[in-house]
Amino acid sequence: MQYDIFNGDADGIISLVQMRLAVPKTSQLITGVKRDISLLKQVNAQADDELLVLDISMEKNIEALRSALAHGASVTYIDHHRAGKIPQHPLLTVHVDTAADTCTALIVDKLLNGKYRDWAIAAAYGDNMIAVADALAEQRGLSDADSVFLCELGTLVNYNGYGAHLDDLHFSPAKLFQALVKYESPFMLRDDKTSPFYQLRAAYQADMANVAAQQPTHDDETLLIFTLPDEPWAKRVSGVLGNDLANQHPSRVIAVVTHNADGSLMVSLRAPLANRQGAGEICSSFATGGGREAAAGINALPVSDLSQFISTVITYYRQ
Template identity: 65%
Template sequence: MDYDIFNGDADGIIALLQLRLANPKESTLITGVKRDINLMAKINAKAGDNLTVLDISMEKNMVALKLALDSGAEVFYADHHRSGDILEHEYLSAHIDLDANTCTALIIDNLLDGQFHAWAITAAYGDNLIAKADGLADIAGLSVEQKTQLKELGTLINYNGYGASVEDLHFSPAVLYQMLLKYASPFDVIADKASPFYQLQAAYQSDMDSALAIKAQYKSEKLGLFELPNEAWARRISGVYGNLLANLLPNSAHAVLTKNADGTYMVSLRAPLNNKQGAGEICSSFDTGGGREAAAGIDALPKTSIAEFIEVVEGKY
């Protein structure tokens, strides 16, 4: 059996999109909201199975990965998050790059020799690798208008991945992936007035307007911290709102705290764009935390730990 296991954000969706545009395959899709990264545990792999795993931390999936390999399943694994010690196994093909200026879709782009390069650039924009994406777009000869279009599409696909559950989202990531798979180019998505681009565009603007109306809960030269309510719009906008803040003030770290139903907070942390390191280390020091150098998160930060979180972030930067 073939499984495609992928993060539900722009990077995960577009990484798989490139692979399946290049090599169409009927598969069982395993995905979820952006924070749902223990995806390999959702299947019981066996000998003869083929697993494609994209944009989820190997470190967080190590137990399930070992079980799959020991069962005789073959695994193709591409990612840019914390990996731990990368396994060496005859059934594992690992393509891991922890550079803060890459993403999984760019790893796949390299493996495919740029076959769907505009999609890879879209993913880089969606993963907030703006300077990297701009550079690639310039090399590709894209116009300012085309760059703006890809940036917006990447942002919207990424925005759709945030939520406490799939019910918070406008599209299930698996459904959104399947809808986008019929477009060989991201420009075709934008040209099609019936594509999900336009529904996401209107929803994004509404949610962002709500977020922009909220003042910072804490502000210093090193950190801006914003607290959002326990509402679906807040859960949807939290990640891309953090990216927007990071781009507005590139010398500062930014944290968006969205209240969970139990009173804890879901945290989206962005390292300063001019110092893209340490976010994963900071968040991993708290229970339910993890991520990468430039961007990371905590699923359930107790209110009593917010002061400690602020202290740790400011101590890092």
Template identity: 60%
Template sequence: MNYDIFNGDADGIIALLQLRLASPQQNKLITGVKRDINLVGQVDAAAGEKLTVLDISMEKNIDGVKRALSNGAEVFYADHHRSGEIPVHENLQAMIDLDANTCTALIIDQLLEGQFHEWAITAAYGDNLITKADQLAADAGLTKAEAEQLKELGTLINYNGYGAKIDDLHFHPANLYGSLLKYLSPLDVIADKASPFGQLQQAYQSDMEEALAVPANYRSELLSVYLLPDAAWARRIGGVYGNLLANQGPDSAHAVLTENADGSYLVSLRAPLSNKQGAGDICSQFITGGGRAAAAGINKLPKDKLSSFIDAVEGFYKA
């Protein structure tokens, strides 16, 4: 058996989408909510089997990768998050690019020589690489209206991945991937009234209205912090709300915190768009934290560590 292992957000879904549109395969799908990134460990691969791993940190999955390789499996790994030390092995093909202005779907786009380029642009929008995606859309000859459509779809696919558990989501990421696999172009998704687009659009608007009604809990020149309640809508909207805030205030960092059932905080941190670095390093200072330079998070930040988190963010960007 072969496995497709991917992040449940827009980048992970669309990275796999491109690969399987180019090379159709019926592999076992391993995915989950966006924060569920320890996915390779769920697979006990045997010799001759192949793992395709997309948009999850190799650093967080290194034990599973090494076990698969030692069992004789082949691993293809594409990602843009913190990788740690990449093993050297004849059965490992690693395409890792930590540039803050790329994403996994763009790495796959290069591999496929732009075969499904509009999908890759959609993923870039979903991963909040707005300037990069705008340039790619213009270079591809898309109209501004078409680019806005891809931006909305990418945002909606990304929005669907956020939640503490699968029940928080509108679509299981594997099911959403399966629904989107029917479309060669993302514009076809938007044109089809029976696609997931309409349902996600309506749900996103409802959840965003709830978030916009919550005032900042803390604000300085370097950082704004928003605290959202322990509610499904808050868990769904937190990440894309952080992206929205980052685009509205590009010279400041933004953190959206959602209360977990155990009283801790789920943290989504966005680096200033004018200084897209440090988010992953900051969050990695805390247990359950990690991510990439421009966007990162902490799954369970104890409430008594909130002030330490604020100090860490402001200390980094003050330097």
């Protein structure tokens, strides 16, 4: 059995799009909302199964990974998040790069020798790696209009992954992957007026209209926080709002805090673009947190811990 296990954001979905365009396979898709990263435990791996794991932290899936290997499954692991101690095993192939200027889709792009680079550029834009994506677009000789389209596409696919539950999303990540992999080139979505691109664009514009009324709840020279209500639209925009604010304020830390139904807080943290490190370390110090150097999150922060979170962020970046 082939299992494709991938994050439900732009980086995870587009990484798998590249892989399956290059090597088509029928597989069992294992994914979820962007914050659902403990995905390996959903696989009851057996001998001779093949697992492709994309854009989820090995550190957060290590026990399930060890179990799959112990049962005789072969695993290819491609990621850019905190990995922890990587097991040495003959059935495990690892391509992990935690550098702040890469993402999983760009690691896949290198493995495929740039065969689907336009897709990789869209993913980099979606992961808010604007300078990297711009440089790759320039190398490709893309027009400004083409670059703008790939940026919008990546942003929309990434936006779709945010939500507390799959029901909050416009497309389940599995369905969105299945739709996108039908297009050899991302520019084919622009030409097809019935494509998911246009459906997501309309939904995004409607959700972002709600953001205009929001004001920061913490605002100093180090940290800017926006706090959003427990509404599906708020959870959907939390990631793209964080990216937008990070681009507007490159020297500041950005946090988008969204109320959860259980009374806890979901946190989306962006390190300053001028200092793209520390976000993963900070969020991982809280029970339900994790991520990478430049961007990370906490799924369920108790309200009583918010002041500690703020203090931790400010102390870290004022060092």
